[in-house]
Amino acid sequence: MPEAVLAIRDLEVRYAGVPAVRRLSLEVARGEVVGLVGPNGAGKSTTLLAIMGVVAPHRGEILLAGRPLGGQRTEAIVRSGVALVPERRHIFPELTVEENLRLGLVGRRSREGAGEDLDRVAGLFPVVRDARHRPAGVLSGGQQQQLAIARALVARPQLLLLDEPSLGLAPAVVDGVFDALAEIRAGGVTILLVEQRAQFAVGFADRTHVLANGELRLTLTPADAGDTERITAAYFGS
Amino acid sequence: MSVLQTLVDAIALGLVYALVAMGIGLVFGVMRLVNFAHGELITAGAYALMLTNHLPLAVGLAACFGAVVVLALAMETAYRPLRTTTPTTMLVTTFAVSFLLQAVALLAFGARGQNVGVLSELNRAASIGDLRIRWVTLVSIGVGAVLLAATALVLARTDIGLQMRAASMDAPTAQLLGVRASTVIRFAFLLAAVVAAAATVLLTVQRPLVTPSYGFQLVIPALVGVVVGGMDRLVTATLGGFAIGFAAAVLGDVLPADGRVFLDSALFLLVILVLLVRPGGLFGRSRAAWERV
Secondary structure: OOOEEEEEEEEEEEEOOEEEEEEEEEEEEOOOEEEEEOOOOOOHHHHHHHHOOOOOOOEEEEEEOOEEOOOOOHHHHHHOOEEEEOOOOOOOOOOEHHHHHHHHHHHOOOOOOHHHHHHHHHHHOOHHHHOOOOEHHHOOHHHHHHHHHHHHHOOOOOEEEEEOOOOOOOHHHHHHHHHHHHHHHHOOOOEEEEOOOHHHHHHHOOEEEEEEOOEEEEEEOHHHOOOHHHHHHHHHOO | OOHHHHHHHHHHHHHHHHHHHHHHHHHHHHHOOOOOOHHHHHHHHHHHHHHOOOOOHHHHHHHHHHHHHHHHHHHHHHHHHHHHOOHHHHHHHHHHHHHHHHHHHHHHHOOOOEEOOOOHHHHOEEEEOOEEEEHHHHHHHHHHHHHHHHHHHHHHHOHHHHHHHHHHHOHHHHHHOOOOHHHHHHHHHHHHHHHHHHHHHHHHHHOOEEOOOHHHHHHHHHHHHHHHHOOOOHHHHHHHHHHHHHHHHHHHHHOOHHHHHHHHHHHHHHHHHHHHHOOOOOOOOOOOOOOOO
16 A cells, blocks of 8 residues: 555544544545545544644544644644645635635745646636636635635645535536546545535545544445445444 | 815824724734734834934934834734633733833833924924925825835735735634744734834824823724724724824814814714714625625
8 A cells, every 4th residue: 555645543532522533543545535424513524623733632643644743733734735625615705816826825835836836726727817816705606616726736735635625516516626626636636535425425535434423434435436325324323 | 274284184194093003903903902002112112212312313213113123023922822812811911011011111211201302303394385284294194105005015915915914814714724823923013013113203203292101092092993994904994093093183173272172072972973873884894795606
């Protein structure tokens, strides 16, 4: 198996003493796409926030390319090569599209090659070039999602975390977003994908872990994408 | 006094208050902290000018800017533990710092006013047609306009300015992108200090008697201006500062001589009326539903 870009071992995260993630262990190898699915409150987003250093683990450790992330500030974790596309995009609506994109460069260790990366994301998402002088808030939801992904990509991350990229988008728009993710994956970017639409994630990722009540219940492969019964059973713990 | 003369004076005072308000707004934007001790930056700068008034002007100006910047960076360091506390704790702490610094100034310089006596020749009047305008009024308009434009340029065109704007709109997301909170907050204090130092020089020319509460007395109306303008955005906060300075100058001219003791009362009555009609501030706007699906 290739080197693990991300390794989570025995992770437990608590909010006010109540566990939100319980003894979670998983690995994401270089170039791999790993999915995390599960019902609301399963602990998916909390896992991403723990990786980003936003919430502190109660127990366990998180390693990026073998180096522990524990105790590091979010800004340092970003600079060590982790980029998050947050749930509901969180673009800056009053800034222009170009300014939003420039903010993605803050997380880079070096500005070398930044111009090429900006061109590359403009090729992948033409809206970031076509609407670069417009306020990001006037973009449609799908375009804002593209901008949020583009902003994360210009940081040239070694690990891309995607939190619910399909949330609030029309089905046709979701297809477009996943087509773009397929291109990003083809470029060798390592991805941890949190997604509510389980079948999308299972069909897309190399492996998909089902979380429920903070625990890893099941691991599925793309071959299981049509097995609705198995996915549903894992969701509801039966 | 002609209407034009009143307008020129009002614009000049408005711009000085706008500088003070902008300093408050810069720090509030990135830290959500209303720094009541901002006035003590002005007081420190004024005392630095007073202490160096026998030295060449350049030395005095350097001392003023240096004192204000050093004190601002010290405040930034002192406020660091507050970043994770409640707004009430932050507010009360800045009040405490303000009164502490006023007490230090009282011990060091006494309660009596000290004459700064720098650039006092700018109080001479220049004649432009029928208008007789003091040079300091013209300098205030020029310096105020240049500093406001320069700050706007820094915020709009530089990477650190972009990061400051992002942090003031959505600090958690900015951090998720790698924006260092410490860097943008320190830069905000630095910018606020430079602007406060410039305002100090302009103010001490017009009001040369400095006391321990010199800056505090200026910051209160500027803060009111920030609230009236709308404190959630730097532009509206700065416009609010301008509006309060402008209104104070106009009211000062309009009120009869024996009624000027009611200037502050008239100003605050105006503020109450504005906030009754527009609770979000004079220049605030209702947040549009930005997100479209």
